[in-house]
Amino acid sequence: MIRRLWVAVMAGAMLVAGCAVPHPKxxxxxxxxxxxxxxxxxxxxxxxxxRKSALExxxxxxxxxxxxxxxxAIDAGAMMVARRLLMxxxxxxxxxxxxxxxxxxxxxxxxxxxxxVVEDGVRDLIKVQIFQRESSTTGWQMVASPEILPTxxxxxxxxxxxxxxxxxxxxxxxxxxxxxxxxxxAYAATLNNPPDAESKVSDDSFITQMRQVxxxxxQVQGVNFTQQWTPRTVQYALRSADGGALVFGTLYRVxxxxxxxxxxxxxxxxSEQKAFLSGRLYSIGELRYYHQILVYIPxxxxxxxxxxxxxxxVDGVGY
Amino acid sequence: xxxxxxxxxxxxxxxxxxxxAGLAILLGTDNRTATGPHEIETNAPVLVTRPDVxxxxxxxxxxxxxxxxxxxxxVGAANSVDLADYVATTHRTEVTDFRPPWTIETEDVVGxxxxxxxxxxxxxxxxxxxxxxxxxxxxxxPEQAFGLAVIAIGGGDLGGMRVTAAYELDGGxxxxxxxxxxxxxxxxxxxxxxQGRSMVRVADETEDEAEYAEEGERW
Numbered sequence: 200m201i202r203r204l205w206v207a208v209m210a211g212a213m214l215v216a217g218c219a220v221p222h223p224k225x226x227x228x229x230x231x232x233x234x235x236x237x238x239x240x241x242x243x244x245x246x247x248x249x250r251k252s253a254l255e256x257x258x259x260x261x262x263x264x265x266x267x268x269x270x271x272a273i274d275a276g277a278m279m280v281a282r283r284l285l286m287x288x289x290x291x292x293x294x295x296x297x298x299x300x301x302x303x304x305x306x307x308x309x310x311x312x313x314x315x316v317v318e319d320g321v322r323d324l325i326k327v328q329i330f331q332r333e334s335s336t337t338g339w340q341m342v343a344s345p346e347i348l349p350t351x352x353x354x355x356x357x358x359x360x361x362x363x364x365x366x367x368x369x370x371x372x373x374x375x376x377x378x379x380x381x382x383x384x385a386y387a388a389t390l391n392n393p394p395d396a397e398s399k400v401s402d403d404s405f406i407t408q409m410r411q412v413x414x415x416x417x418q419v420q421g422v423n424f425t426q427q428w429t430p431r432t433v434q435y436a437l438r439s440a441d442g443g444a445l446v447f448g449t450l451y452r453v454x455x456x457x458x459x460x461x462x463x464x465x466x467x468x469x470s471e472q473k474a475f476l477s478g479r480l481y482s483i484g485e486l487r488y489y490h491q492i493l494v495y496i497p498x499x500x501x502x503x504x505x506x507x508x509x510x511x512x513v514d515g516v517g518y
Numbered sequence: 519x520x521x522x523x524x525x526x527x528x529x530x531x532x533x534x535x536x537x538x539a540g541l542a543i544l545l546g547t548d549n550r551t552a553t554g555p556h557e558i559e560t561n562a563p564v565l566v567t568r569p570d571v572x573x574x575x576x577x578x579x580x581x582x583x584x585x586x587x588x589x590x591x592x593v594g595a596a597n598s599v600d601l602a603d604y605v606a607t608t609h610r611t612e613v614t615d616f617r618p619p620w621t622i623e624t625e626d627v628v629g630x631x632x633x634x635x636x637x638x639x640x641x642x643x644x645x646x647x648x649x650x651x652x653x654x655x656x657x658x659x660p661e662q663a664f665g666l667a668v669i670a671i672g673g674g675d676l677g678g679m680r681v682t683a684a685y686e687l688d689g690g691x692x693x694x695x696x697x698x699x700x701x702x703x704x705x706x707x708x709x710x711x712x713q714g715r716s717m718v719r720v721a722d723e724t725e726d727e728a729e730y731a732e733e734g735e736r737w
Contacts, residue, residue, distance in 0.1 A: 222574065222575060222576055223573060223574060223575070224573055224574065224575045224661050224662070224663070224664075225575075225661045225662075227662075227663070228663065229569040229598045229599060229602070229663040230599065230662075230663065231597045231598075231599040231600065231662065231663075306599070307599065308599060308602075308603065309599070309603045311599075334603055335600045335601075335603040335604040335640065335642065336603075336604065336634045336635040336640065
């Protein structure tokens with residue numbers, strides 16, 4: 200009896216060993232998870248190196264290797280301000296950035312992208328950044344970098360059975376209070392409207408802060424100040440574990456100063472306005488900004504709320 | 519019923535034994551079998567496999583590609599998403615079907631006669647090999663959607679291409695022998711079931727009584 204049992208056990212063991220034979224692939228089709236944690240670390244190491252070099256030179260040219268879109272425009276603008284104002288210290292040059300988490304969706308075509316949650320120990324901020332690879336022949340570039348306070352609770356991301364992020368179609372409101380694009384559009388509409396107008400988004404700190412800035416500019420005597428917000432097309436949105444969505448939106452802001460005849464504006468030394476609009480302005484001045492916002496859309500009902508933002512002046516004209 | 523089960527077990531055992539012996543003989547003690555060289559007709563600068571062609575994971579394959587002497591070539595393996603994007607606009611021959619040991623179907627796709635960037639400059643190859651006149655690549659077929667590419671570098675095309683493929687299965691020889699061993703065990707069970715014998719031997723009653731009697735005397 201024991202001998203027969205031994206034969207059966209050995210045969211079973213050999214059968215188990217046989218499981219290592221060629222087998223059909225997993226059922227995820229033609230897809231790719233953009234980057235593993237190790238790959239993301241390597242990508243971020245390169246980003247740190249190039250950014251450090253750009254900051255030391257106060258030259259945005261190297262940044263074009265590792266940044267793109269609104270982030271590049273914002274950082275290039277900050278460097279231009281530092282360069283023109285001959286600031287002794289470049290912006291953000293004391294950052295110590297540490298990746299806390301990496302999340303990547305499973306995608307079937309380029310562009311590939313992933314989310315890196317990064318701790319900025321010096322500025323005591325959390326950056327929720329997106330790195331994108333536009334095509335198989337280009338490098339990884341940062342395309343979004345909204346910042347949140349460490350006290351802000353970032354919703355847990357919804358992951359599939361391979362721990363991949365679940366992207367959300369920017370133009371569909373599946374199970375959401377509104378689509379990601381509609382939420383960003385609503386932010387722009389709210390900021391364009393007077394404070395007492397009806398709004399489809401929360402009256403959050405981003406709205407409050409931007410309205411405060413606009414109110415201060417309007418107080419300048421002899422100047423007609425207007426501010427215009429325009430939403431950009433949403434590219435990145437992902438599902439949160441509670442069924443809501445996190446949206447990476449971009450808003451374009453134009454501050455316009457129309458100066459009454461006989462008056463002029465001379466911006467304070469050291470201000471970003473001075474960097475872009477040097478000398479006296481006698482007629483018109485215009486400053487353009489990008490603001491990247493991280494918006495949480497709750498499931499079903501409720502108002503979208505901005506959890507964080509990253510923005511700055513990118514261009515200016517005046518005479 | 520027991521006879522039927524016995525027959526089924528014996529049939530399975532015979533099939534398993536044949537398959538195991540075949541695997542062990544095919545792979546040999548180096549766990550490897552090769553086929554080729556096989557000619558592939560193409561005048562394109564690129565040859566790629568479609569994503570669904572290599573639909574199995576596990577084995578290690580070694581490809582040795584030979585082209586005209588003096589022609590530089592690159593052989594690479596990568597995720598199909600990367601590969602499809604890379605060659606999307608390039609004139610290429612696509613392998614649309616493959617059955618081992620070596621039966622393939624191909625299709626020509628028109629496009630530009632050059633790639634957007636040299637393959638050696640890309641970081642997403644899982645495995646790669648380069649050479650002049652020939653190049654070799656060894657890669658374990660992964661779980662992800664996966665493709666192989668042969669690329670003529672520095673102009674030119676893949677005319678006169680010949681491919682030798684070697685399949686390697688770690689422990690394949692042992693697995694084959696294991697299957698034979700398993701088949702032997704299974705066959706024994708089948709034989710026992712077929713003969714209608716009990717799996718547990720029941721002691722003879724008269725023998726038992728005699729043993730008790732002997733023990734009783736000792737007490």
